[in-house]
Amino acid sequence: MQEAVLLLALLGATSGGEGLYLIHLPATSNVAENSPPETSVHKFSVKLSASLSPVIPGFPLIINSSPLTEVFRVRWLSGIDFEVVTTGKQQLDFETGPNIFDLQIYVKDYVGVTDLQVLTVQVTDVNEPPQFLGNLAKGLDLYIVEGTNPGFIYQVEAFDPEDTSQNILLSYFLISSSDSFRMSANGTLFSTTEFDFEEGHNSYHLVVEVRDSQGLRAATSLQVNIVNINDELPRFTSLSREYVILEELAPGTVVANITAEDPDDPGFTSFLLYSITTLNSYFMINQLTGTIQVARRLDRDAGELRQNPVISLEVLVKDRPFGGQENRMQITFLVEDINDNPATCTKFTFSIMVPERAAKRTLLLDLNTVCFDDDSEAPNSQFNFTTPSAVGSRGRFLQDPAGSGKIVLIGDLDYENPSNLAAGNKYTVTIQVQDVAHPYYKNNIYIYILTSPENEFPLVFDQPSYKFDISEIRPAGTLFGRVRATDNDFPQSSIVYSISTGGASLQYTNIFWINPKTGELKLVTKVDYETTPIYTLRIQATNNEDTNAVNVTINILEENDEKPICIPNSYFLAIPVDLKVGTNIQNFKLMCTDRDSSPRSFRYSIGPGNVNSHFTFSPNAGSNVTRLLLATHFDYTGGLDKIWDYRLLVYITDDNLLSGRKKAEALVETGTVTLSISVIPHPTTIVAMTTRPRVTHQILRKNVYSPSAWYVSFVITLGSILLLIFLVTLMVQLAKAIHRHCPCKTGKHKKPLVKKGEVKNTEGEVAVSTETIQMSTVFDGEVIDPVTGAKYEFNSKSGARKWKDPLMQMPKWKGSSPQGAAPTRALSAEETGPPRSTDKEGNGLRGTAQAEDAGPGSRPQDGKPGAPKNRDPALTSRASHKPHPAE
Structure with a gap:
């Protein structure tokens, strides 16, 4: 109320005292509980302002209520008269509350003058009659099954709205008169008799009344319906119980017709359902008509009907599919035999x-x-x-x-x-x-x-034993013989051949194969006379009745299929250039063997590589041991010989003892031996050589990179840069060393023959310079220097040499630095040549060539007499080149 007064004061201040206000408000009014809609609650009027401005349509109105509700609204009566009425949207109930409502009524005209007043509405209590609970107030249908014993049917319940605690006693009465029902004072409805639907008692209408202590009452109706049930058994009307039928009746043939009726509904036989309860497969019944038909063949001569031709069935009739009443009847069928089987x-x-x-x-x-x-x-x-x-x-x-x-x-x-x-x-x-x-x-x-047929004759082979010959060189799959067995019994059954024993080796379980149908013998793999010259097989022949076996001997014919084998198979020899003709070169000899030839059957010949026929074998036939001899002397000075390194391919054949006729038929096998022979020139001969330094770099890379190690990439990059700088520096130093030691031509040719760091051959191709340094050289030869008379040792394979006296010094390069150059390295076999005669200064005197190789035994240059034709032109410089004194 205080809030309403404050709001009124504010509105009055706003209006400016022009005089618009509500008459008969504020006020207090009463309204009865459960009042119907549009019940008048309070009437009031509106006093217009001095300007006589009309009220805006829709005003006055209730703008707020406490508590909130939609039970009330303002209705216009006439002119400036209005009233507050109920809306019916909510029920006013004194017992459940709320009982007091504060309604704020607000009015406004077109000038904008307003007024607000409060109407207090109080709900008054009204004495209400009792009320039935739920659907019972509108009436209720009850159902009782016929035949139910008399007793309790339903409990009627009501309440008094005036008493929320329900302590007020209510009284119940059965108004309609019926001898079949009674009701107790507390509202319990009982039946007094047993109902029968078939007697015509289908339903009962009852009126129930409830009264409170002040005499207020309420009534409702109960419709009691009697539910019909099936309480009578069906009765069979067909009289026959036994039937005689013939066997082999067609399926579907009617053999009996069962009929019945329902006493509950005698006129509605269609509601009866028939079935056969006995488990059988011969008959079926129409569940609507009761007709029994043949379901499958009735065979009197087989199965259970042969022993017992009587079939007993139980027929069941029911008045509804599920539940209901039913009745049963036993019937029998006698199946008679007919002559239907031949x-x-x-x-x-x-x-x-x-x-x-x-x-x-x-x-x-x-x-x-x-x-x-x-x-x-x-x-x-x-x-x-x-x-x-x-x-x-x-x-x-x-x-x-x-x-x-x-x-x-x-x-x-x-x-x-x-x-x-x-x-x-x-x-x-x-x-x-x-x-x-x-x-x-x-x-x-x-x-x-x-x-x-019976086995009257034995299985026999056409021979008591078999013997076959086969060459050891025949290939796998070769047919070399056949065995045959016969049986004089008829019919002639097939004979199966098999190898029962024999024909095995360490490598093969079966060397021979026999065709199981024809008895043909074939090789599975090649045979070897030297391993096994004779095989003995046990061959078995089997037919459906007998088994017999026969021995088969297989002779392996020896053939010349083994190559001669000689030792050594390859060898390296070094001979001086002036070796005497007929000398056994380094006491070399071949020792040969052949598994299928005698030691006197060997023949020796030298194939490609024996240029000018310098070499020969003695004896060249008839022995398994032969020696290598020098057949002709070497002539490098006259230009006849130009090759210093010989590679001989020696052929050893085993046909020495074959006669003329036998040679045409027999095989000849050839073995080979490879010999490498280097001719060693005189040690004083000097040949200008171009060294070929060879540098081999082997880099082992191992990936140890881890994605989490950020510094790995940096270290790898830095290391690669340093390695590249080192390799470039090494190559520059190597090129300088090659330039210092290579011979340079004086006179017109001021330009170098090739670019720095390259060696160019005679065909204009650039050859890569390499250097091979041999360590721990083994010296297997010894020669006397014809100039100094001193002895020096040499390696026959590599050509390296040294003075035998350790105090002897090798001659220095002409024009080398007087302060002492680096000692001369040992030259490889490719860089050495035959000894040459020298002048007093140690220079070569043959032709116009002057060499700078200080070592003994230097070879001549290419293009000069005695120089090997197969030498790499990049290894030597031009023959006419003379070293510059400054070098």
Whole structure:
């Protein structure tokens, strides 16, 4: 209220005292609980302002309520008169509250003058009659199943709105009169009788009243419905219980018709459902009509019907699919036999195998043991046999006694008999089996009699043993022989050949293969006379009855298929240039062996490489040991010889002892030996050489990079730069050293022949300079220097040499620095040459060539007499070049 007064004061200040206000407000009014909509609560008027400005349509109105509610609204009456009425949106209930509402009513005209007043509405209590709970207030349908015992039906519940604690006692009364129901004072409804739907008592209408202590009352209706149930059993109306039927009735044939009725609904038989409760597969019933039909074949002669032709069934009738009433009835069917099966046998085609030496009167087949009639009763089950017809048997078979079905042998069945062979040892007998009752069914029986051959003759090979020869050079897959076995028994069965023992080696489990069908022998792999000259095989032949074996000897024919083998297979020799003709070069000899040739069958010849025929072998045939001799002297001075290094390919053949006829047929094998021979010139000979330094760098790289190590990339880059600088420096120093030691031409040719760091050959190609330094040289030769008379040692393979006296000094290069140059290195075999004569200063005197090689035994330059033709032109300088004194 204080808030409303403050708001009024503010509005009054705003209006400026022009006089618009609400008449009869503020005020307090009452309204009864549960008042219907549009109930008048309070009337008031509006006093217009001095300017007589009308109120804006829609005003006055309730702008706020405490508590909030939509129960009230302002309704215009006429002119300036208004009233507050209920809306019906909410129910006013004194007992549940709220009971007091403060409504703020606000008015405004077109000039903008406003006023606000408060209307207090109090809810007053009204005495209310009792009320039924829930749907019971509008009436309720109750259902009782017929046949239910008298007793409790329903509990009626009501309440008094005036008493929230429900302590006020209410009284209940059954207004409608009925002998079938009664109600207690607390509202319990009971039945007093058992209801029967079929007697016509379908439903009852009851009125129930409740009263409070002041006499206020309320009423409601109860509709009690009696639920019909099926309480009567169906009754069968068909009288027959036993039926006689024939077997083999077609499926679907009607054999019985079961009928029934329901006493509860005698006029509605269509509601009855029929079924057969007995488990069977012969009959089925129509569940709506009760018609029983054949479901599958009724075979009186097989299965359970053969022993018991009576089928008992229980038929069930129900008045609804689920639940309801039902009744049962037993019926039986007697299945009668008919002659519907002909006489039959387990099979109508028989194949009988009879040994060829079977005795006469031997019983071959008794048809009574295999033939029968499936009909269950005589005479339908009786049969006999007709006279057999034995076309082609020529009196060999007979039915004895006649009509008995017993087939006996009366003739000869020797398998090898020509007449039996003509017939193929196969015979056919035809006989009929026939019923003795109508309609006299019959069936033909075919009997095929086959003569079974017996093992009368053994399996034998056409030879007691076999012997085959095969050359050791024949390839795998070669056919070299055949074995053959026969059996005089007929029919001729296939024979299978196999190697039972023999024909194995350390490397192969089977060296020979035999065709299992033809007996042909073939090689699986090549044979070797020197390893095994003779093989003995045990070959087995097998057919369906017998097994026999025979020995096979295989002789391996020796052939000249082994190459001579000589030692040493390759060798290096060094000889002085002036070696005497006929000398055994360094006492070298070949020792040869051949697994399939005698020591006297060898022949020796030298193939490519023996230029000018300087070398020969002695003896050149007839021995397994031969020596290498110098056949002709060397002539380098006259220019006949130009090669200093010889590579000989020696052929050793094993055909020395072959006659003229035998040579055309036999094989010849050839072995080879490679000999390398270097001719050592005189040690004083000087040949200008160009050194070829060779530098080999081997770099081992190992990746140890880790992504987490940031410094690895930096270290690798820095190391690579330093290594590159080092290699460039090394190459510059190497080029300078080569330039200092290479001979340079004086006179016109001021320009160097090749670029710095390169050596150019005679064909204009640049050869890479390399240097090979040999350590720990082994000196295997010794020569006397013809100039000094001193001895020096040399290596026959590399050409390196040194004075034998350690105090001797090798001659220095002409024009070398007087302060002492670096000692001369040992030259390799490619840089050495034959000894030459020198002048007093140590210069070469042959031709106009002057050499700067200070070592003994220097070779001549290319292009001069005695120089090897196959030397690399890049290794020597021009012959006419003379070293400059400054060098």
